[in-house]
Amino acid sequence: MSDTVLTLEHVSKNFGAITAADDINIEVGQTEFFALLGPSGSGKTTMLRMIAGLETPDTGRIVIGGTDVTRLPPYKRGIGMVFQDFLLFPHKTVAENITFPLKMQRSSDTEKAEHLQWVVNLVHLEGLEDRYPHQLSGGQKQRVALARGLVSRPSLLLLDEPLANLDRELRKEMEVEIRRFQLELGIPFVYVTHNQEEALTMSDRMAIMRDGKMEQVGEKFSLYHNPTSQFVASFLGSPNVFSGRVSAVDGEIATLDWHGHAIQARAHGGLKPGDAATCYVKSEKIAIETDAGEMSGEIRDVIFKGQYADFLVLLDNGEEVTVSSSHRGQLVKGAKTHIIWKPENADGFPAGE
Amino acid sequence: MKNNRLFFWVLTGPGTAFLLLFLILPLMSIVVFSFWRTESYHLYADWNLDNYRVLATNPSYVTFLLRSLFMASVVSFVSLVVAWPVAFFITRYGGQFKIILLLLTSTPFLTGEILRVTAMQQILGPIGLINMALTTFGFDPVTALMYSKTATAIGLIYLWLPFMVLAIHLSLLNFDFELLQVAKVNGARPLRAFWEVTWPLNRAGSAIGVVLVFIPTLASSITSKFLGGPNGALFGNILAHQFGSTGTWALGSAMGVVLFVISLLVLYIVWKSIGDLNRSGITIKGGAE
Ligand SMILES: Nc1ncnc2c1ncn2[C@@H]1O[C@H](COP(=O)(O)OP(=O)(O)O)[C@@H](O)[C@H]1O
Ligand SMILES: [Mg+2]
Numbered sequence: 225m226s227d228t229v230l231t232l233e234h235v236s237k238n239f240g241a242i243t244a245a246d247d248i249n250i251e252v253g254q255t256e257f258f259a260l261l262g263p264s265g266s267g268k269t270t271m272l273r274m275i276a277g278l279e280t281p282d283t284g285r286i287v288i289g290g291t292d293v294t295r296l297p298p299y300k301r302g303i304g305m306v307f308q309d310f311l312l313f314p315h316k317t318v319a320e321n322i323t324f325p326l327k328m329q330r331s332s333d334t335e336k337a338e339h340l341q342w343v344v345n346l347v348h349l350e351g352l353e354d355r356y357p358h359q360l361s362g363g364q365k366q367r368v369a370l371a372r373g374l375v376s377r378p379s380l381l382l383l384d385e386p387l388a389n390l391d392r393e394l395r396k397e398m399e400v401e402i403r404r405f406q407l408e409l410g411i412p413f414v415y416v417t418h419n420q421e422e423a424l425t426m427s428d429r430m431a432i433m434r435d436g437k438m439e440q441v442g443e444k445f446s447l448y449h450n451p452t453s454q455f456v457a458s459f460l461g462s463p464n465v466f467s468g469r470v471s472a473v474d475g476e477i478a479t480l481d482w483h484g485h486a487i488q489a490r491a492h493g494g495l496k497p498g499d500a501a502t503c504y505v506k507s508e509k510i511a512i513e514t515d516a517g518e519m520s521g522e523i524r525d526v527i528f529k530g531q532y533a534d535f536l537v538l539l540d541n542g543e544e545v546t547v548s549s550s551h552r553g554q555l556v557k558g559a560k561t562h563i564i565w566k567p568e569n570a571d572g573f574p575a576g577e
Numbered sequence: 578m579k580n581n582r583l584f585f586w587v588l589t590g591p592g593t594a595f596l597l598l599f600l601i602l603p604l605m606s607i608v609v610f611s612f613w614r615t616e617s618y619h620l621y622a623d624w625n626l627d628n629y630r631v632l633a634t635n636p637s638y639v640t641f642l643l644r645s646l647f648m649a650s651v652v653s654f655v656s657l658v659v660a661w662p663v664a665f666f667i668t669r670y671g672g673q674f675k676i677i678l679l680l681l682t683s684t685p686f687l688t689g690e691i692l693r694v695t696a697m698q699q700i701l702g703p704i705g706l707i708n709m710a711l712t713t714f715g716f717d718p719v720t721a722l723m724y725s726k727t728a729t730a731i732g733l734i735y736l737w738l739p740f741m742v743l744a745i746h747l748s749l750l751n752f753d754f755e756l757l758q759v760a761k762v763n764g765a766r767p768l769r770a771f772w773e774v775t776w777p778l779n780r781a782g783s784a785i786g787v788v789l790v791f792i793p794t795l796a797s798s799i800t801s802k803f804l805g806g807p808n809g810a811l812f813g814n815i816l817a818h819q820f821g822s823t824g825t826w827a828l829g830s831a832m833g834v835v836l837f838v839i840s841l842l843v844l845y846i847v848w849k850s851i852g853d854l855n856r857s858g859i860t861i862k863g864g865a866e
Binding site (some may be wrong): 277315329 | 856
């Protein structure tokens with residue numbers, strides 16, 4: 225990357241016997257929205273805290289804007305951070321909370337007023353400047369926390385599950401807005417979440433974390449469509465799981481014997497004939513047809529969601545598969561169907577992980 | 578409804594009666610006596626303001642009062658400064674030892690006041706630990722520590738410090754230490770973060786600690802009697818005197834009333850200094866709107 229703002233090189237961190245970060249390497253560019261996605265306890269917060277300086281890595285280097293900050297205390301790093309439970313100062317007004325970073329930098333009053341005006345307009349907090357945090361709704365608190373993170377126009381903004389405490393509707397709205405702030409400001413955001421929808425909606429690139437390890441890093445489309453890690457294949461997009469034995473491998477494509485059916489998937493992890501394998505296929509990548517076909521069965525249930533529907537298909541071999549597709553009149557409960565997918569839409573890995 | 582009222586009186590009755598009997602009544606009698614007259618160890622109920630006139634015009638009483646006020650201010654301030662780091666580290670890093678550390682701060686109370694003050698004498702006095710050590714090694718003894726106001730101050734701080742630590746600790750238990758990290762990420766050095774966040778959010782704790790130290794110090798007499806030396810008498814010593822050898826109970830009562838009024842005044846000032854509850858963050862725990 226030509227304009228790298230943040231670099232983590234071989235960063236590791238242990239808490240006693242727990243490995244919270246295991247040889248992490250990340251580069252984040254100037255205008256990037258970078259998401260760290262992983263289940264709870266995978267080490268996402270620890271990573272952000274190390275970048276912010278609230279935690280010191282055991283090994284490795286952290287570089288921000290060309291400066292090695294690994295041993296620099298947090299107050300000298302000049303970055304913004306938005307915390308999960310808002311963590312507003314309860315004894316300060318909205319305006320005082322927001323301008324706190326400027327006060328610490330000893331900015332002039334006019335500068336404070338200008339920045340406050342700008343950021344209040346940006347995050348839509350007009351008229352609430354003199355309130356105290358306990359007089360705000362959850363969504364408003366979230367905006368204040370964001371404004372405080374942005375007000376000093378930091379070189380980098382860290383966000384730790386900033387929407388986790390908001391209800392679904394508000395979250396949808398804020399997802400769009402946070403992305404808009406990032407584009408408007410042109411600074412990198414490092415955004416931590418356990419919610420894949422959030423990460424997929426907002427980010428340019430993302431890293432998937434598990435047990436302190438980075439499973440895969442890349443553009444979100446590439447992670448979603450071309451997982452190279454079994455964990456990523458199983459985690460993103462709640463896929464169907466098929467377990468069987470490899471009967472043949474032809475170039476990139478493996479054929480599995482799955483309860484009497486031959487199913488095909490891209491081969492990962494050096495699959496060879498005879499191996500036990502697990503294959504992941506995302507539900508929207510499976511086609512559902514009403515005519516006869518090789519993998520046939522009948523529709524057990526239809527879960528209608530508006531733009532699409534989930535069809536629970538009970539195959540003739542007794543296995544159940546979920547298919548997401550646009551809703552069609554013929555696809556009713558009890559209808560005979562067959563399902564099919566392209567080999568490049570399925571990913572097979574050695575079983576047992 | 579009726580049951581509720583009965584319940585209310587059963588619960589609050591004994592406490593109210595106790596307060597009336599042992600606090601309000603003696604207090605009222607002292608107020609009454611302060612307007613009477615004593616002569617040859619007898620109280621005479623002829624109402625007058627003489628006792629107060631004496632207190633206001635006789636410079637020695639004013640001096641003792643000012644000395645006690647100054648002593649109480651110094652002792653409260655030093656206790657506050659000393660107690661903060663202790664309370665902070667017990668709360669933040671005490672972990673499973675929090676309670677035992679806190680209980681340890683109260684060990685001086687296990688022995689009773691006289692013994693404690695005597696123990697201080699053993700350390701500060703002319704043949705005490707500090708000066709013995711100094712003279713043994715050929716240095717001059719520190720006379721400032723021997724029967725002086727400094728010795729009294731040290732003794733009083735030692736006496737009341739646990740209350741200050743306790744008050745601040747209890748306040749810090751409700752404090753979200755993560756706010757300090759927020760301050761640091763946003764550019765505050767540790768001391769600045771303390772000043773911007775920890776201090777204002779625990780002002781009520783500091784205030785309660787100051788009250789708990791200031792008021793007893795203002796009325797104290799035993800510590801200065803043992804450690805203060807010939808010129809170290811405080812208002813409390815003079816007050817005790819009135820009820821002892823001189824038998825001027827009416828004047829003593831007036832002095833008691835003065836102490837009481839000043840204590841109320843201190844309470845009021847401290848309460849005012851906490852000020853806007855929003856500013857102390859008390860509102861986050863379901864307080865005033
Ligand atoms: N200060 C700490 N002391 C001990 N263990 C910790 C500490 N902070 C985090 N951990 C552990 O490190 C792991 C990663 O935690 P965290 O970074 O908070 O995960 P996430 O944010 O992805 O949920 C967890 O197992 C957690 O229990
Ligand atoms: Mg976390």
